[in-house]
Amino acid sequence: MDAHLKETRISGEIAYDGSFLKVHRDMIRLPDGKEVSRExxxxxxxxxxxxxLDNGNVLLERQFRYPNDRVFIELPAGKIDPGEDHLACAKRELVEETGYTASQWDFVCTIHNAIAYSDEFLDIYLARGLVAGETQLDDGEFIETISMPLAEMLDAIRTGAITDVKTIIGAFWLEKIQAGTWQPG
Structure with a gap:
């Protein structure tokens, strides 16, 4: 059905092999038969x-992000380890980065945040019934937790104080969930 749009891999190589990211360079055939490269x-x-939180506020983080040379306000998040269950990863990351555990978890959605140049996906989970505890930050990880009402978070998005895409999408989902117009999962 989508054959007229499909690109076909001819060959490929790893252009960069880092400790976290791997950049691939593939030769592909376009639907019109031309050959081009994709990285x-x-x-x-x-x-x-x-x-x-029980009072309705959203627990957020402030973290310096080197590529953009600034501190961002964002939702807690983290990379899935090989073979790790996605919900188990969410529970682990929440404790590590914020110290909180949650008694209620709901899958919200999957997003693809950089479809033009990455196969990265992010599974978003709603966590409620939060209980505070001690953070377990990784070496070299420096995070400050804050909380704010959803209305304030949405205003921070509108004014450009929050620009992180996963946080913006999470806030928009939460607005719909709290209004009762959308359900998680």
Whole structure:
């Protein structure tokens, strides 16, 4: 059905093999028969946690992100380890980065945040029934947790104070969930 759009891999190589990311360079055949190259990043996938405190505030993080040379406000998230269950990863990342555990988990959706140059996907989970504990940050990880009402979070998105795509999508989902117009999963 989509054959008129499909690109077919002819050959490929690893253009860069880093400790976390691998950049692939493939020769492909376009639907019209022409051959071109495509470069893309292979990524193991990640989870995003949408943690809602009992008072309705959203638990967020402030973290410096080197490629953009600034601190971002974002939802907790992390890379899925090989063979790791996605929900188990979400539970692990929430504890590691914020110290919180949750008694209620709901799958929200899967997003693909960089489809032009990466196969990365992010599974978003809603976490409720939060209980505070101690963080278990990785070496070299520096995170500050904050919380804010959803309305304030949406205003921060509108004004450009929050620009992280996973956080924006999570906030928009939460707005629909709280309004009762969308259901998780």
């Amino acid at each position: 893309y990043i292979k990524h193991p996938g990640a989870v995003v946690i949408l943690p809602v």
